[in-house]
Amino acid sequence: MLIIAGLGNPGAKFAGNRHNIGFMAVDAIQRRPGFSAWSKKFKAEISEGELAGEKVLLMKPQTFMNLSGEAVGEAMRFYKLGAQNIVAIYDELDLAPAKARIKLGGGHGGHNGVKSLDAHCGRDYRRLRLGIGHPGAKELVHNYVLGDFAKVDRDWLDPLLDAIADNADMLVKNEDSQLMNKLALAVGSRADDEATKPAKPAKAAKDPKPAGQSHIRQARNVNQPKKLPESGPMAEMLKRMFSKKSED
Template identity: 55%
Template sequence: MRLFVGLGNPGAGYARNRHNVGFMAVDAIADAHNFSPWRTKFQGELAEGRLGLEKVLLLKPQTFMNLSGDAVQAAMTFYKIEPSDVVVFHDELDLAPERVRVKTGGGHAGHNGLRSITGHIGPEFVRVRLGIGHPGDKRLVTNYVLGDFARQEAAWVEALMKGVAAGAPKLAEGDSSGFMTELARHLPQRPEKPAKPKPAAKPAAAPKPAADAVPAADAVPAAPAEAEPDDTRSPLQRLVDRFR
């Protein structure tokens, strides 16, 4: 059995806050996979169902974010669930909007919900980090996370929730890579960066002549052989000249 926990704050006033994206994730899973109606239990709202062959409990703590661990520990104790079978969906400032990462263990990075859960059950649970981006100044963080998603963000938030719901059966199997693959199919494809052009190949260098070779352009032509003059003497004169 797995326990999927969505983090958020209770009440209609917080429903569309960035800090409540964890609640949105488990709501999307419940709707897509026909889970039971939500009921009040363990200081939270609980729904039951199956993802593939795995029985899964969905939990939304109603204790406010900084006491989330109370509800998680109560549910784990009742159903005898180990920390390694707990999956927590939460907002992540350090990831760009619609980016998602899955990890097991680690710190809480100042997130009050994770801090509370870690204090109750230790750090060795699975975290699904749902990127919401950072306002750029830590003094703006509180108002940013407790603010609603902007209207222009609605498209990617909806796509993200559909992707989370589609990949949830893989996550229940412990297959985080399969979960990420299913999730990616529902998110808009980002344009690929153009590849950098490769530098043109340098022309091959001309072979160096041998040290004792004479370049063709500087070769000295051989002197032409001198032609012998025509002999214009008469036969008698040649005979006389032989005996001189």
């Protein structure tokens, strides 16, 4: 038996959040034929079905992200399973949008849902991490992950979720590298386009208003009549020069 647990926060308020991509993934799997309607058990919404000839329990913990491990751990103990029978699907800030990675074990990377899973289930479960990108600064992370995906994100998000659902049997068969290939093919061109898209050229600076020329430009403009100084040392010197010419 395999538990596939998507991580997220319960309630309509959070449904479209980047932090809820794990919920979105198991929702996509549940919509495929052979899975029961969602019901409540183990502090979670669960759906039972079968993939590749093996029983599968889909889970969406309803304990809020920070306590996700309570629900998954309860189900794991009920069915007398180990961490090796769990696949967790969740958002990853350190992966570009549309990218996916899967691994066995590892650190939590600051993800509170994963911290909770580690505490209640051990660390030796498989982790399907779905990239959502990083906002660029630590202080922006909270609002970013609890913000909804933009409309333009659907161009890669929908194909990614569909590919996870279409190839979920690979999770049961431990065909992780083949699954990554399938996901990359589903969104590869979109992900590559985003990664290689050239930055928009900066707008050309507007010419300054022709209110007047700089003193340097005035000095270079030989056609401009020069106004002689009327006082000061320069004025005295010019007077002497011109008076000599007139005497000659």
